[in-house]
Amino acid sequence: MSSTTSIKALFLDIGGVLLTNGWDRNARKRAAEKFDLDYEQLNERHHLTFDTYESGKLTLEEYLDRIVFYEPRPYSTQEFTRFIMEQTSPFPDMINLITDLKKRYNLKIAAVNNEGRELNEYRIKHFGLNNFMDMFVSSCYAHFRKPDHDLFRMALDIAQVFPDQVIYVDDRAMFVQVASSLGMHCIHHTDYNLTRQALANLGLV
Numbered sequence: 001m002s003s004t005t006s007i008k009a010l011f012l013d014i015g016g017v018l019l020t021n022g023w024d025r026n027a028r029k030r031a032a033e034k035f036d037l038d039y040e041q042l043n044e045r046h047h048l049t050f051d052t053y054e055s056g057k058l059t060l061e062e063y064l065d066r067i068v069f070y071e072p073r074p075y076s077t078q079e080f081t082r083f084i085m086e087q088t089s090p091f092p093d094m095i096n097l098i099t100d101l102k103k104r105y106n107l108k109i110a111a112v113n114n115e116g117r118e119l120n121e122y123r124i125k126h127f128g129l130n131n132f133m134d135m136f137v138s139s140c141y142a143h144f145r146k147p148d149h150d151l152f153r154m155a156l157d158i159a160q161v162f163p164d165q166v167i168y169v170d171d172r173a174m175f176v177q178v179a180s181s182l183g184m185h186c187i188h189h190t191d192y193n194l195t196r197q198a199l200a201n202l203g204l205v
Contacts, residue, residue, distance in 0.1 A: 007203060008165040009108040010098065011155055011179070012133075014115065016171030017189050018095055019127060022088040022119055031083060035068070035075060042067060053116040056140035060084075060118040084119070090127050093192045099132045101204050112155045112168070114139040114146050135159065147178040156182075167202055169195060 015021040028046060032039035045067040053063040064077055102109050111133055115123070117140040124130050137155040139145040146152075156163060163183030170176050171189045180186040187198040199205075 006165060007105070007107070007167055007185070008161045009110060009159050009167075010101065011110050011112045011137075011152075011159075011166050011168040011184070012098065013170040013172070013175070013189075014111050014113045014120075014123065014129070017169055018091055018098070018129065019123055020087070020089050020091070022123060023084055027084070027087040030087070031080070034083065035073070035080065037068065045070075050116075051145065054114045054139045054145055056117055056143050058116075060116060063116065081118075085122050085126075088123055088127070091192070094195070095127075095129075095132075097192070097196060097199075101199070102132055105204060108135070108159050108161065109133045110135045110137055110155050110159050112137045112146070112151060116140050146172075146175045149178065149182065152179055152182055152184075167199065167204070 012018060015024075021027070025043065028042055029039055031037065032042050049058070049063060049066045052058050053060070060081060061077055064080060068080060069077060098109060101107060109132060111129070113120070113136075115138050120136070120138050120140055124136065135155075135158055137151060137158060139151065142151055142154055144150050156166070159166075164185070166184045167187065168176065168179040168184045169187045169189050170179070173188050176186045176188045185202055187195055189195045
């Protein structure tokens with residue numbers, strides 16, 4: 001890219017890019033062990049209803065009622081929720097990189113992510129993502145999820161940028177392909193060093 005002035009915004013996934021995935025299959029396996037649950041049954045129930053939670057159509061408590069508390073348990077919803085929240089950890093190198101690029105190039109920074117409301121808001125506040133991100137175009141607020149084109153189009157509208165003014169970073173190859181089909185510059189994030197080099201190749205050095 002000949003000039004960094006053509007890039008106005010970075011659109012970022014959160015889980016897998018800035019933070020670990022907070023409630024993925026590994027976390028569910030840990031929950032099954034800790035809370036003495038049948039993992040296969042937990043996972044099946046999760047897949048049947050999690051999209052609805054991420055789309056902002058269920059509360060976290062309602063989601064947990066469907067996957068765990070559909071029968072009496074010797075622990076509370078609050079205990080289980082606390083465990084879920086504790087599964088997240090940050091990727092400081094990536095957070096520092098994005099913060100530095102924002103300051104250096106005066107970029108707009110937007111999250112474009114699939115996440116349920118309570119998890120999303122906890123992760124944003126607990127890890128200070130709102131200190132450097134300007135907008136959160138999250139599935140729980142938009143009521144549709146990636147790979148729906150509409151979530152990306154909403155992010156473009158809110159940020160007031162054209163697709164070719166955006167670099168999108170995601171750890172999911174399919175989502176990268178969808179964003180690319182809309183004309184964004186895309187990076188499939190697999191590790192910090194490769195993403196940093198890819199950003200440099202696009203003019204952000």
